[in-house]
Amino acid sequence: MIKKDSLIKGTIILAVAALAARVLGIFQRVPLDYMMGSGGGAALGLSNTMYLWLLIIATGGIPSAISKMVSERHALGKPGEAQRIYKAALLFGAIAGVVMAAILFFIAPWYSTHVSHIPLADRSIQAIAPALLLFPTIAMMRGYFQGRQMMAAGGISQIVEQIVRVLLGVGLALVVVSWGWGDRWIAAAASVGSVFGGIAALGVMIWYGRKLGRMDAEEVRAGRMRFEKSSLPFRSIYKEIFTMSMPIVVTAMTVNLLYMFDNSFLVQLSGHFYSELQAEKVLDAFSLKAVSLAGIPPILAIALSSSIIPIISSAFTTRNMNEVQRQSSLVMRIVVFTGVPAALLMTVAAQSITGLIYENAFGSGIVAALTAGTIFQISMMTSNSILYGFGKPRIPMYNTLIGIAVKLVASVALAPVLGMYGMIIGSTLCYIVVTMLNLRAIRQVVPIQTLGGKWAGYIAAVIATGAVGYGIDYGIRTMLFDTLPHKLAYLFSCGVAGIAAGIVYVVLLVMLRVVQPSDLGSFPGPLRKIFRPLMRLAPSSARG
Template identity: 50%
Template structure:
């Protein structure tokens, strides 16, 4: 198998794993939303976002750095040195897991009570803390396997992790609920699913590690070179990974901030009970739905990042410009129809998945802002690809400060929508700073003079989706409501995507002359539609 085929296969495996993980994550939250009241939902969500942020601190950046170091050493025929690097990473993972688990467990009551003003969340945080014992090691193992060109191990472990987590969370929550425990303990039971998920993922990685060891023995691979000092390895790892860690913190940090400030900022204006209800909707419903649009867009655009890195290293300015342009276009064009469909069908999605129709506006508003999240993540990846990780890190830090300031300014005026608006402003600021830095290095154009056609496409698709949703929800008068909402969601989703694609071609946002440069899945999708494009646009570059 060629390097290109191996890379494409790896990208597909990781993208599918991310998609399955996201779907299973929603599958977990839907029944929990039906089982838990507002306090229970808020407790579970707060524990989950705090955990994800700490997990990012403990692992993000290091696996990708480790993958790079391992692949380089194997390419240079230095497998003994690669094994030593892997050993050093596992030692760090063990220490980081113990430290962060202990800190999270013992700090949980204080943080839940005095910072988030949600003392009921403390048991849920403490129940989830043991998962951090294993996840740093799992992350290092995934990085090592990626460095050895094995994406299957990491992808499969991610899927097993989510299955174990979902089954345990729902099962324990149901058992505790039937036994008469109150919601804070039911939420703690649901949180404990993360621990079983980590055990499942670790078991998968151990299986693949044993399999790889057998293969290495048969190939007479030398043992780790213990003469190489750990200090030098750690210096190399942290020099490369710390900027990536902080760049990767944007979304987890924003979600963590939101879950921490909703009650303190909204209790005064709307009361503690209403603030808790808003927090429950934001965490359980809105953040779950809003997590869908970035999956495909980021997977497709990220597949172009190694090409960008290679072009930058060769100082091939023309190719670099083409690939940066393509990465941005792919991210925006594939993300936008999903955003439109989910926003316009937010009412039906809410009615289909959850116990009532409260919070539809919160779901739609947060989901709409994810197009800025997509551009932020893509531009972060481009900066990493051209060796500017520190710039990306600084921009994320500026964005988080802006997020805090905007939330405190807007929350008294617009309530929960002000806090969500602060999130959108944060992503916008990071994107703008990233684009400015990228343009200083390479001239590129996302859509050029096609913005008008793109804007008309988005507007028309949105109007079609909204109109069909308003018509579809009338079906609740003639059939069971959930069936009506399901039918409406399907109609809106299909119609928005079809209208969007047709108009993108007819308005010349997508051009026949550029089709060959797009990823193959998009080529197959767009090629039949190109017959709809006017000849003058089809031939234009």
């Protein structure tokens, strides 16, 4: 029997799945970094960002809308309507997949040549296009399972998808390399892996769908559930879905839209800041290295964003505002305590991490800048989801449009004088603006308490942690770089820096009274196990 997942359990499932997917994604790009030149890396990065952006448009934010609508129907005792909504979404996903796959395939030569000025990307874009036939449908299925608060289906399908994508993508790229073909075809072969990953993911979701069907049948026989026959017109369903999902798609596509914008327009906006060869190398570092590594810190926020919507929505629908406040405050607190230090540590140790994982450390500055910005990307994504749960998707949509406008203005102004760093600063400003506007809107509904009056201590802990991490990473790397192989020096420096900074961070949270004994009850079990033994370090007034 499939059981419903709590916020914490659902978040852990999705976070583990996303982390595994991200690690596997990096594993794919590492050998490709050795196989291809900078042109191939830029081509592969452009094809991936275009595909992900169009996938969001193809699904139209519908998975999040389905999650909310399904959870609401089940909370109101209307599972038949929830099933009808699911069928309507699957039909839309199939049609949207065909349309978007065709668009991506046919515009590839024009876009790669005349817009992005990366002509090598045409074949890789066309190779990844067929994956759009599958993933809209998969996204609909994942949204339905999330609405039923059953996160394992989407998590396992994501892991299986990535395993198949990586193995076949790298395998096909190796075959093309053995044939002596160039970067254009290596990137295309690697992109084909996404198609096979989609087939595998769809198979997992179908298996879970059948299992859920058997579980529902048992519930009906036991009299615990009754599927009323619903004749709700698809037209009414689509109206509700699109009313809810159109605002969601604007916010959901933000990060990938910014990445695609940077990939596509760096050459035009930076002017003479880079030579043609320099621009190609910078795009390779941005696409192949920075985007992959910067995707690690937001993993928890992505998982929380998916699992928090149905829980807050269900509580909000029944007007249980105390639960709404508790869950909203909890999710923001978890993000602050975990997402921020993860981004910070990857930022200060960016050179060692980049040099350890990839062929060389070129582009580590870009990795650091992009990863630092994810601190605000995390808070933006989480606050978006809380507002979705309130049934107010238009507020984050308008806030996101304001943030995107800030990004465009900043990129146009800064790219000619700072190159890619100017583009990244523009993205970070976007995240900051959206976060601030979202938090103001949330507080008008419920008075969430993230840290209360503890922000000064928290900021001090973060600054000290960053300083310790950077100092240890730089010192060890400098000391060992001439005596050990470079990969080993990078491994020791980022490993020791990460462990030391992590210890300093947790200890300072206790000593500066950011985390107090009274807070432990709201923490997940693993965090309680970490903090409880450290409480003896807290000042006596905090312990009392």
